[in-house]
Amino acid sequence: MEYVKRSNFIIKYVAGIGVIIFMLFLMERFLSGFWLTLFMLFGINVILAISLNITNGWIGFFSVGHGGIMLAGAYAAAFFTLPVFFKEGILDLNLPSFILHTQLSFLPALLIGGIVGTVIGIILVLPALRLRGFYFCAGTLGFNIIMETIAENIPEITNGPMGLRQFPPYTNIWWVWGIAILLIYITWMVKKSYIGRAFIAIGKDPDLAEHMGINLLKYKLYAFGLSAFFTALGGILWVHLILNLFPKAFNLILVFEVVAMIVIGGMGSITGSIIGAAIITFFSDVLAPIEEGFSLFGFNVPSMLGLMTVLIGVLLVVILIKKPNGIMGEKEISLGFFRKFLRTKQT
Amino acid sequence: MNYLLQQIINSLGFGSIVALLAAGYTMTFGLIGLVNFAHGEVFMAGAFTAYFILTILKLPFWLAILMGLVGSIIIGLLVERLAFKPVRGSGMITLFIIGLGVSQILRNSTVMLFDARLKGFTISSFLKGVYMLGEVMIFKKTLFIFLPVLAICIILVYLIKNTKLGIAMRSLSYDTQMAQSLGMNTERVIIITFIISSALAGFAAVSWGYIYGSVHAGMGVYAVVNAFVASVIGGVGNVLGAIIAGYIIAIGGNLFIAFLPPDLVGLRPLFVWIIFFIILIFKPSGLFRANIK
Numbered sequence: 041m042e043y044v045k046r047s048n049f050i051i052k053y054v055a056g057i058g059v060i061i062f063m064l065f066l067m068e069r070f071l072s073g074f075w076l077t078l079f080m081l082f083g084i085n086v087i088l089a090i091s092l093n094i095t096n097g098w099i100g101f102f103s104v105g106h107g108g109i110m111l112a113g114a115y116a117a118a119f120f121t122l123p124v125f126f127k128e129g130i131l132d133l134n135l136p137s138f139i140l141h142t143q144l145s146f147l148p149a150l151l152i153g154g155i156v157g158t159v160i161g162i163i164l165v166l167p168a169l170r171l172r173g174f175y176f177c178a179g180t181l182g183f184n185i186i187m188e189t190i191a192e193n194i195p196e197i198t199n200g201p202m203g204l205r206q207f208p209p210y211t212n213i214w215w216v217w218g219i220a221i222l223l224i225y226i227t228w229m230v231k232k233s234y235i236g237r238a239f240i241a242i243g244k245d246p247d248l249a250e251h252m253g254i255n256l257l258k259y260k261l262y263a264f265g266l267s268a269f270f271t272a273l274g275g276i277l278w279v280h281l282i283l284n285l286f287p288k289a290f291n292l293i294l295v296f297e298v299v300a301m302i303v304i305g306g307m308g309s310i311t312g313s314i315i316g317a318a319i320i321t322f323f324s325d326v327l328a329p330i331e332e333g334f335s336l337f338g339f340n341v342p343s344m345l346g347l348m349t350v351l352i353g354v355l356l357v358v359i360l361i362k363k364p365n366g367i368m369g370e371k372e373i374s375l376g377f378f379r380k381f382l383r384t385k386q387t
Numbered sequence: 388m389n390y391l392l393q394q395i396i397n398s399l400g401f402g403s404i405v406a407l408l409a410a411g412y413t414m415t416f417g418l419i420g421l422v423n424f425a426h427g428e429v430f431m432a433g434a435f436t437a438y439f440i441l442t443i444l445k446l447p448f449w450l451a452i453l454m455g456l457v458g459s460i461i462i463g464l465l466v467e468r469l470a471f472k473p474v475r476g477s478g479m480i481t482l483f484i485i486g487l488g489v490s491q492i493l494r495n496s497t498v499m500l501f502d503a504r505l506k507g508f509t510i511s512s513f514l515k516g517v518y519m520l521g522e523v524m525i526f527k528k529t530l531f532i533f534l535p536v537l538a539i540c541i542i543l544v545y546l547i548k549n550t551k552l553g554i555a556m557r558s559l560s561y562d563t564q565m566a567q568s569l570g571m572n573t574e575r576v577i578i579i580t581f582i583i584s585s586a587l588a589g590f591a592a593v594s595w596g597y598i599y600g601s602v603h604a605g606m607g608v609y610a611v612v613n614a615f616v617a618s619v620i621g622g623v624g625n626v627l628g629a630i631i632a633g634y635i636i637a638i639g640g641n642l643f644i645a646f647l648p649p650d651l652v653g654l655r656p657l658f659v660w661i662i663f664f665i666i667l668i669f670k671p672s673g674l675f676r677a678n679i680k
Contacts, residue, residue: 102480104487171667174422174479178615179667182660185612193653296491303484345503346495353492360485361473 060221068213076213077281081325083216084277085317089301090223090310091270096299097307098236099263100243104299105164105180106271107290108187112160113272114279114290115191117153118204120144121280126206134196146210150276157272158265160187165264169257184295191287203286211281219277223270227310230266239263240308293349297324300356305366312368323355324348389522390645398641399634400529400598403536406633407591408614410543410626411584417560417624418580420479424486425466426588426614427607428493433459433589434602435497441509441596448511456589462493463585464578490607497604505603508596532594539590540630543583547626556580560624609656613637616659620666621675628675636662 071079088106096102119127119139127133128140144152168179191198198204230236238259241249250256279285297320305316331347359366408430415421423429436458440451470489474481514528547553555576558566567573595610596602617636621628636659643658644651666673 102483167664167668171671174483175619175667175671177480177483178422178619179664182663185656186660189654189656193651293491296487299484299487344499346498349495350492350499353488353495356488357470357485357492360481360488361470364474364477364481 060217064213064217078321078325080211080213080216080277080281082317082321083213083220084274084281085298085301085321086220086314087216087223087270087274087277088298089305089313089317090220090227091267091274092298093302093307093310093313094227094239094263094267096302097309097313098231098239098243099260100246101169101260101263102174102177103180103267104177104292104295105168105183106267106298107184107292107295108164109157109161109268109271110275110278110290110294111187111191111287113153113157114275114285115198116156117149117276118207118279118285120149120152121146121208121210122204123206123208131199131204133199146215146280149210150215150273153276154269154272157275158269161264161268161271162261165260169260181292184290184292188287188291198287201287203284203289205284207280207283207285209280209283211277216277216281219270219273224310224314226266231310235259235262243308296349297352300352303356303366304359306368306370307366308370309366309368309372311373312366312371315367319355320352323352327351391642392523394641394645395638396523396525396529398637399533400526400594401641402634402637403532404591404594404598404610405613405617405637406540406630407536407587407594408610409617409621409629409633410540411587412611412614413618413621413624413626413629414556414580414584416618418556419471419475419563419577420482421471421475422479422483422486422615423471423584424483424611424615425470425489425493426584427611428490428497429459429463429466429585429607430588430592430595430610431494431497431602431604431607432462433585433592434596434606435501435506436589437593437596438506438508438602442507445509452590452593455593456586459585459589459592460582463581463588466493467578467581490611494604494607501604503604505601507601508599510597510600514597528597532597536590536594539587540627543587544627544630552576552579612656613640613659616663619663620673622673625673625675628673632674 067079068076088110092103092106119133119135120142121144124141124143127135133140164180164183168176168183171179192201194200195202227236230239238249238254239262241252241254242256242259246256275290279289282289301316301320302313303316304319305314306312328348331345408426412423412426415423415426433455437451437455440446440454441448466489470485471482474485510528514531516527518525518527518530547556555566555571558571559573559576563573591610592602595606613636614633617632618629620636621630621632639662640655640658644655647654
């Protein structure tokens with residue numbers, strides 16, 4: 041009996057991974073150019089939204105400072121993946137020589153960037169955890185601005201506002217969706233485990249959670265560590281897709297889009313975050329060409345830069361007013377959800 | 388010593404702007420717990436109205452000030468009616484996200500309709516020039532902005548301390564439900580508060596135009612961050628505290644870069660956040676008493 045159960049389990053996993061690999065293979069085969077980039081951006085947005093959801097949705101500490109974490113991780117990884125001739129010859133960055141003379145492949149760079157992002161995220165959160173509610177939001181907003189200002193003002197290391205170029209195009213569909221699916225799997229498992237229940241308990245009522253014997257500081261740090269690690273990975277993937285990194289890349293507008301994703305999808309829901317990411321990706325990347333103006337039946341529509349941010353803002357405000365819990369609320373769409381749905385239909 | 392004095396006097400202009408914004412900010416903050424991140428865009432709306440009156444239509448300056456106030460009040464009330472009223476009472480974080488959304492909407496619509504470039508402000512001739520006080524130089528425009536702002540601040544503090552309206556506002560900030568059940572028209576008080584805070588933002592906006600000589604779509608961000616930090620330092624809801632903290636922030640920011648080596652001048656935005664963290668960690672209730680008291 042035990043043996044049968046375990047084999048079912050293994051078959052489920054093998055089949056699931058097989059289906060995912062097959063789908064990605066088909067995507068890579070048949071999508072190209074704009075649509076392939078779009079699919080990768082969607083994956084990156086899924087990573088960002090789910091990892092922001094861990095802190096904002098589950099433990100209820102509303103951070104708008106994840107742009108700073110992305111910036112730190114992206115710069116840390118960039119120093120390792122930039123070609124040697126560009127770092128040393130053209131820019132002459134003031135880095136330690138072992139960094140200047142090496143160019144790593146993507147996996148070690150991702151790990152280094154992720155760890156730097158996590159460390160920065162935890163340094164951010166240690167003083168900010170003393171703040172509560174809205175003050176925490178404001179503090180993390182400040183963190184975002186602080187990181188941006190620092191990156192702009194040390195030109196001998198970061199090349200200042202000019203930014204870095206000449207990245208090797210490492211990001212492909214396998215990296216993006218591999219990490220996205222790993223993240224979805226990890227968060228799904230965490231949500232069902234003791235740690236995830238502790239996170240959600242802290243989000244519902246921190247005082248009660250503490251009385252139930254949950255170590256608040258420990259679990260907040262776990263949540264921020266996990267969130268910061270994957271946010272940094274998202275930033276690194278983004279940089280190696282766009283092939284450009286400058287201090288204003290992850291400013292408040294990007295953070296605002298990610299916040300819009302989780303608010304629209306429903307705070308605390310993993311599937312909600314994916315839906316929100318899909319909606320915002322549609323708005324900010326598919327509809328973006330409208331901003332540049334076009335002509336329709338001989339009628340010239342002028343260029344309207346910033347139209348998409350306006351639309352996302354309107355969507356966000358309307359959702360918050362009409363449906364404050366977002367599309368999914370805290371529910372999830374899973375296989376069990378469908379099964380329950382069918383059963384209620386039959387009876 | 389002269390250098391120090393000169394720096395302090397130079398920052399009085401920006402200090403007045405921050406003080407007015409922080410006073411408006413702290414009033415809505417104390418009254419309904421609203422962290423109005425769209426206040427910077429209300430401020431920008433006033434500046435753009437004044438810009439149209441002054442530079443495009445070439446009308447006199449007093450009309451620009453008046454229309455700047457009107458523009459700010461209209462945008463402020465619209466934002467309150469359409470965005471903040473439906474979610475009132477649903478927690479600070481929801482209000483914060485809504486404010487962030489509204490501010491993005493307004494800023495990007497301005498970029499869309501006009502553009503993101505600097506717009507020159509026509510400055511009346513009597514505001515040009517300097518007074519010399521010993522070796523210290525005082526710009527006429529700084530003086531002509533600082534004195535009215537001082538008067539406005541005194542009137543505002545008197546209004547909140549001694550008039551019936553001020554008493555109503557204070558009672559509302561203590562306990563909204565109690566005030567309501569004692570028969571107070573809370574809706575009216577909230578609208579009047581929004582009008583006052585938007586009008587202060589409008590005056591600050593016109594001052595910004597005169598001091599820097601130009602306005603642009605992103606001008607609200609920097610000013611509102613300063614004003615927000617000032618309102619936290621001054622004690623949430625304390626108008627006098629916010630005004631004093633506004634001047635402290637502006638003067639401190641100026642001195643911070645005046646005494647740093649010249650290649651670190653770009654670090655100016657860090658100053659307010661350093662102050663913010665220090666205050667919130669060591670004295671979370673602000674330098675002065677919290678609440679409109």
